[in-house]
Amino acid sequence: MHRLWNRVDFAFSSAWQNFWRNAAVSIASVLIVWVVLLALGSLLLVLHSLDQIVALEKTKASAISVYLADTTPLSSAMDFKLHLESDPRVTAVTYVSKDQAMARFRQLPALDPSVIDTLGTNPLPASLDVTVKDIRDLGAIDQAVRLSPLVDRSPATNYEPNVIDKIILLARVAGIAGLVLIIGLTGLSVFIIMLTIRTAIYLRRKEIEVMKLVGATDWFVRWPFIVEGLFVGVVGAVVAVLIVGFGYHPAVVNLQSVLIFVPLSFDQYYLRLVLAAMLGFGLLLGSVGSYLGVRRFLKQ
Amino acid sequence: MATVMSAVPQISLQGVHKKYPNGTVALRDVTLMIPKQDFVFLVGPSGAGKSTLVRLLIREEKVTDGKIHVEGQDLSRLKRRHLPFLRRKIGMVFQDFKLLPNLTVFQNVAFALRVTEGALRHLKPKVEEVLSIVGLEGKENKFPDQLSGGEQQRVAIARALVHDPRIFLADEPTGNLDPATSWEIIQLLLQINARGTTVLMATHNREIVDVMRRRVVAIESGQIVRDEDAGGYHAPALESR
Numbered sequence: 001m002h003r004l005w006n007r008v009d010f011a012f013s014s015a016w017q018n019f020w021r022n023a024a025v026s027i028a029s030v031l032i033v034w035v036v037l038l039a040l041g042s043l044l045l046v047l048h049s050l051d052q053i054v055a056l057e058k059t060k061a062s063a064i065s066v067y068l069a070d071t072t073p074l075s076s077a078m079d080f081k082l083h084l085e086s087d088p089r090v091t092a093v094t095y096v097s098k099d100q101a102m103a104r105f106r107q108l109p110a111l112d113p114s115v116i117d118t119l120g121t122n123p124l125p126a127s128l129d130v131t132v133k134d135i136r137d138l139g140a141i142d143q144a145v146r147l148s149p150l151v152d153r154s155p156a157t158n159y160e161p162n163v164i165d166k167i168i169l170l171a172r173v174a175g176i177a178g179l180v181l182i183i184g185l186t187g188l189s190v191f192i193i194m195l196t197i198r199t200a201i202y203l204r205r206k207e208i209e210v211m212k213l214v215g216a217t218d219w220f221v222r223w224p225f226i227v228e229g230l231f232v233g234v235v236g237a238v239v240a241v242l243i244v245g246f247g248y249h250p251a252v253v254n255l256q257s258v259l260i261f262v263p264l265s266f267d268q269y270y271l272r273l274v275l276a277a278m279l280g281f282g283l284l285l286g287s288v289g290s291y292l293g294v295r296r297f298l299k300q
Numbered sequence: 301m302a303t304v305m306s307a308v309p310q311i312s313l314q315g316v317h318k319k320y321p322n323g324t325v326a327l328r329d330v331t332l333m334i335p336k337q338d339f340v341f342l343v344g345p346s347g348a349g350k351s352t353l354v355r356l357l358i359r360e361e362k363v364t365d366g367k368i369h370v371e372g373q374d375l376s377r378l379k380r381r382h383l384p385f386l387r388r389k390i391g392m393v394f395q396d397f398k399l400l401p402n403l404t405v406f407q408n409v410a411f412a413l414r415v416t417e418g419a420l421r422h423l424k425p426k427v428e429e430v431l432s433i434v435g436l437e438g439k440e441n442k443f444p445d446q447l448s449g450g451e452q453q454r455v456a457i458a459r460a461l462v463h464d465p466r467i468f469l470a471d472e473p474t475g476n477l478d479p480a481t482s483w484e485i486i487q488l489l490l491q492i493n494a495r496g497t498t499v500l501m502a503t504h505n506r507e508i509v510d511v512m513r514r515r516v517v518a519i520e521s522g523q524i525v526r527d528e529d530a531g532g533y534h535a536p537a538l539e540s541r
Contacts, residue, residue: 003417010414207411210398213358214459215387216415218380 007220014224015231018200026232029196032189033236033285037278039185041244043178044274049252049264050171057163062135064159065096066145067125067152080150081128089137094129098122125152186285193232193289197225201293222294229290230283237282241275309333309369310467310498311357316366318352318522326352327522330366334500336466339493341509342502343533344519350502353519354471357500358390359383371466388416391460391468391497395475397452399444399459405431406440409459416463430458434488450481457488468492470501474508482508509533 019026066084068077077095084093096104101124106116130145132138142159145151201208211221252266311334318327327349334340342350355361356368359375368375371389378386399408409427414420431437434454444452453473460468470489474482486508493499503509509516509532516531517524 002420006414006417006420206398207400210400210411211415212384213387213392213398214412214416215384215463217384220415220417 011223011227015227029192030236036185037240063131065127069152072150092131190289194293197290197293225294229286233282233286310336312369314367317364319364339499340515348519349522388463391465393456395472397456430461434458468499506533
């Protein structure tokens with residue numbers, strides 16, 4: 001116990017001295033760790049948001065809304081509904097009146113209801129929401145309904161064949177670009193931590209020489225430098241965790257107000273996972289960097 | 301006075317060769333037995349191989365060929381993780397003292413105990429004990445640059461003594477000291493030897509070697525050219541030094 005305390009005390013006090021003795025290099029390594037983790041955290045959250053959007057779009061994918069012209073009488077609309085229901089490719093058709101459309105619209109997050117009230121009249125069309133068995137039939141249905149004189153012209157339906165593919169592609173591109181960036185920055189940060197540790201070792205070379213001479217074990221000599229590397233990793237990670245932790249919610253709220261039709265939501269549980277991952281990755285960067293730093297020097 | 305073959309050797313070198321990676325041959329076929337409690341002067345010109353021999357004994361270097369046993373351990377078979385424990389049995393001092401300038405006298409000596417995880421409860425009494433052996437009571441809080449060369453070497457000796465070493469290696473310990481101070485250091489080494497520690501001292505100091513009449517091992521060009529029980533420094537090639 002006594003010895004363990006001595007080892008811990010020596011490692012931490014030496015690491016603390018090392019850190020401030022070459023403060024410029026140490027702070028540079030903290031900064032690079034911070035940048036890596038900030039990039040990592042942001043990327044994970046952006047990808048998660050894109051995932052949320054894709055998931056929601058997929059549930060919507062087997063349905064289209066066919067907008068009806070305001071001039072369409074209700075009886076014609078019902079006939080059209082029956083006609084669509086008789087189509088073997090269709091599973092269900094729901095009529096949504098202008099008022100119902102407005103009620104739905106009011107429920108969109110981050111939309112100011114007073115703005116809608118100033119419109120006076122209701123600009124939203126009534127619609128038939130058509131659900132199909134196979135989403136591959138959506139295109140044909142879309143083509144067919146556009147021929148009907150009952151259908152509004154601007155726009156006729158909400159059919160957007162490639163929206164999911166586009167979002168998935170965007171997520172993939174963002175993921176790959178982010179990953180490449182993070183791998184590059186990870187390499188750079190490990191290298192800079194390694195340099196920091198080498199500098200610390202260089203500044204302590206006389207002490208290390210004496211330590212080895214009087215019979216200190218290799219690990220006793222190494223620990224202060226490993227601790228210093230972990231310290232760099234933790235400090236960089238904590239700063240990044242604080243920024244992401246406190247910044248995620250305001251960012252989501254702001255984006256919601258700009259992209260009102262994009263279903264973004266704040267995911268507390270996922271955020272915690274991301275923060276834990278950032279902290280873990282910071283520790284990993286610190287330990288790998290410092291291990292590489294001490295490895296070669298203390299070999300012989 | 302111990303003779304070469306009188307006891308089981310504490311240090312033994314058998315047919316030791318040392319060739320450095322750059323091709324320099326530092327030692328050739330060196331065989332040397334040092335029994336417990338012996339006091340040995342290792343003499344020879346610069347570059348003769350004295351320092352290499354000392355470095356081999358603490359395994360800072362490995363032999364190219366031959367065998368070295370220290371305290372019954374075969375150094376070529378000693379695992380790296382066991383090396384620190386061998387070093388704790390060997391006290392070492394150098395010409396340049398190797399003190400840490402930012403630590404006080406007390407801290408310099410205590411450092412050796414701390415980094416080898418000695419029992420900290422005994423740290424203070426142990427450090428005080430060795431500082432009194434080397435005659436530095438009252439200078440515990442001085443920094444190395446506030447001390448004379450002789451005092452600095454005493455601190456280094458005190459540091460080498462904290463582990464109660466069985467072997468004491470001194471590589472040119474008086475090399476930077478004036479004659480009077482050198483004698484004080486030699487007296488100290490004799491005291492250490494009298495307490496039962498084997499002392500091996502590599503030196504250029506002809507006067508001391510000649511006066512002491514202890515065992516002298518002379519090395520030239522990596523070979524032992526003389527090993528006398530009560531020898532002098534006298535080797536014509538070294539007169540000019």
